[in-house]
Amino acid sequence: MTDRQDCPAPIPPLRSVDGFRDVPIAECGEPLRPIPAAEKLRTHPVYWARGIPGAEATLWAREGVIARLLHAAAALPDGIALVVFDAWRPLAVQQYLFDEFAARLAQRTGLTGEALARAVARYVSVPSRDPRHPSAHATGGAVDVGLCTTDGRLLHLGTAFDAFVPEAATRWLEEHAQSEAERQQRDLRRILFHAMTKAGFTNYPDEWWHYDYGNQFYGRVRGVPAMYGYIEREASV
Ligand SMILES: C[C@@H](N)C(=O)N[C@H](C)C(=O)O
Numbered sequence: 001m002t003d004r005q006d007c008p009a010p011i012p013p014l015r016s017v018d019g020f021r022d023v024p025i026a027e028c029g030e031p032l033r034p035i036p037a038a039e040k041l042r043t044h045p046v047y048w049a050r051g052i053p054g055a056e057a058t059l060w061a062r063e064g065v066i067a068r069l070l071h072a073a074a075a076l077p078d079g080i081a082l083v084v085f086d087a088w089r090p091l092a093v094q095q096y097l098f099d100e101f102a103a104r105l106a107q108r109t110g111l112t113g114e115a116l117a118r119a120v121a122r123y124v125s126v127p128s129r130d131p132r133h134p135s136a137h138a139t140g141g142a143v144d145v146g147l148c149t150t151d152g153r154l155l156h157l158g159t160a161f162d163a164f165v166p167e168a169a170t171r172w173l174e175e176h177a178q179s180e181a182e183r184q185q186r187d188l189r190r191i192l193f194h195a196m197t198k199a200g201f202t203n204y205p206d207e208w209w210h211y212d213y214g215n216q217f218y219g220r221v222r223g224v225p226a227m228y229g230y231i232e233r234e235a236s237v
């Protein structure tokens, strides 16, 4: 690798998505398509592998999202590929993830009701098919991604995928990396962040793996209307 790749630029302070529900949506009608496998773009459908009801082995996203994933993948250093863990998400899967984390968090913290729902929603969006504020992944505009080697070994970016902990915040290692291993994980987060944002995505600040294009999270961060609203996969086949 070149010097520049050895020391990627820090991840800058990130804009929150708070208030995303107020972002207007002008649906553009772009269909969902299967995310293709390529040398630098892999899929690893985690929720299907976990046997979550409704999850599929094929990952789907809006056409514009797939074009940008291919762009991001092509920008990665030699030997590193982009791996997609999840993309368009059926509501049944969103509900499963929400309920599962709510049960865990309730047990750990004793939270209930609105306070519990708010704490859960920091890491798992409220399941919603409401056309004014659908769950991010239900729009086909959100993707959960990581990095692997081109021979298929998943790379560790400081926490496991879907570890709903403060350390999963995208910039956590910018402030907290101490060991050489943590500095390497920080650099991998930087590589992922710069490849994705240069390709046009925005990041969700509490999760190093979650990126958006065209939906309300994206609209909130960029200050533009959203063009991807709620979509059913059947509408696209
Ligand atoms: C559940 C996690 N992988 C994720 O995608 N979180 C975001 C915030 C979401 O559910 O929209």
Ligand SMILES: [Zn+2]
Binding pocket: 137, 142, 143, 144, 209, 210, 211
């Ligand atoms: Zn996500």
